[in-house]
Each structure stands twice: as structure tokens, then as C-alpha cells.
Amino acid sequence: MSALVGIVLGSDSDLPLMKDAVQTLEKFGIPYELNISSAHRAPDKTAAYAKSAASRGLKVIIAAAGLAAHLPGVLAAHTVLPVIGVPVKSGALNGVDALYAIAQMPPGVPVASVAVNGAKNAAILAAQMIALTDASLQQQLYRFKEHLAAEVEEKDARLKEFGVDGYLNAK
Incomplete structure (x- = not known):
């Protein structure tokens, strides 16, 4: 192509x-x-x-x-x-x-x-x-944005679980 x-x-x-x-x-x-x-x-x-x-x-x-x-x-x-x-x-x-x-x-x-x-x-x-x-590429971009949102949720859950110091020390 x-x-x-x-x-x-x-x-x-x-x-x-x-x-x-x-x-x-x-x-x-x-x-x-x-x-x-x-x-x-x-x-x-x-x-x-x-x-x-x-x-x-x-x-x-x-x-x-x-x-x-x-x-x-x-x-x-x-x-x-x-x-x-x-x-x-x-x-x-x-x-x-x-x-x-x-x-x-x-x-x-x-x-x-x-x-x-x-x-x-x-x-x-x-x-x-x-x-x-390009509908196929559009779907890839939707999945990409969904992945970004999931990463934020994971970070938020870790922050709630470990607190500020624990979160920062784990990085």
C-alpha cells in the first residue's frame, strides 16, 4: 500500500x-x-x-x-x-x-x-x-481511546489501594 x-x-x-x-x-x-x-x-x-x-x-x-x-x-x-x-x-x-x-x-x-x-x-x-x-481505522482509534481510559482506571484503583506514598514508591 x-x-x-x-x-x-x-x-x-x-x-x-x-x-x-x-x-x-x-x-x-x-x-x-x-x-x-x-x-x-x-x-x-x-x-x-x-x-x-x-x-x-x-x-x-x-x-x-x-x-x-x-x-x-x-x-x-x-x-x-x-x-x-x-x-x-x-x-x-x-x-x-x-x-x-x-x-x-x-x-x-x-x-x-x-x-x-x-x-x-x-x-x-x-x-x-x-x-x-476508513471505518476499520476508526474502530482501532475507538479501542485506543478505551485503552487510555482503562489505564486511568487502573492508576486510580492503585492510588486508592496504596495511598500517595505507596503509589509513588511503587513507581
Whole structure:
């Protein structure tokens, strides 16, 4: 099956963070492609990638970027596909600058944003977008959410059983 999600890294230094997105997409069985490009150092490559994304079968693009974080916006400017930006924790502002850059797009060029270093949530959001037309994936996501709720119930039961100190010491 061809890739449904394109993951674009502004730099190879983003790879350890974006491994969470890769593993999450794999968990849901969503095919993806992984690329390194740069809005500043390889603008033509970045634009070409975005322009060809829909015709290659992609449904969503996830873009990781730190500092000025132009990569998600540049990709969004060249495609009609949804783009999810992952602000990377870096620089003097620890990713807050990247978060603002991704969130503050001009009218007509939206980019969804997740939390700083929120690669896993970017992949889950991409899965939810694809699940709009994929009932099987939608069921996987329902089971995933049920599992999250069950984990909370288990933690609450342990807290009630062991109290604060016992709970913390057991961790």
C-alpha cells in the first residue's frame, strides 16, 4: 500500500523526536513516508514535495520544525492536504517560538499544531483524519481511546489501594 502520511523533518536532528510519530503510525498500520527537507536550505525540494503529495496518494503531512519553524507553513502553502506541525523543543525559547510560528499562519494557509515535541499526538491526529473515510481505522482509534481510559482506571484503583506514598514508591 502506498504511503498515506508524509512525515517531513526540517533536519536529521528531529529524527529522535519524530520516531514517536513513526511508531504510532506503525501501531495503527498506517503507511507513511519519511523525508528530510528544509524550508530554507532546500526550498525547491520542499515545494515540489508538497505540490506532488496529493497526486502520490498522501492524505496528511506531518512536519517537524524548530526555531522559526517555517517548514509546516511552506508545505501548507503548496498543498491542499492538511498539514500538522510539530514544534520542536530547541533554542533559547525551548520550542515556544516554533509553536507560535506554526500556530500563527495567515488566513488561507492553515496548519494544525500539536504541543511542543508532540510527535505522537501528530500521528494520532493524522490517524483521526484518515479514519474519517476508513471505518476499520476508526474502530482501532475507538479501542485506543478505551485503552487510555482503562489505564486511568487502573492508576486510580492503585492510588486508592496504596495511598500517595505507596503509589509513588511503587513507581
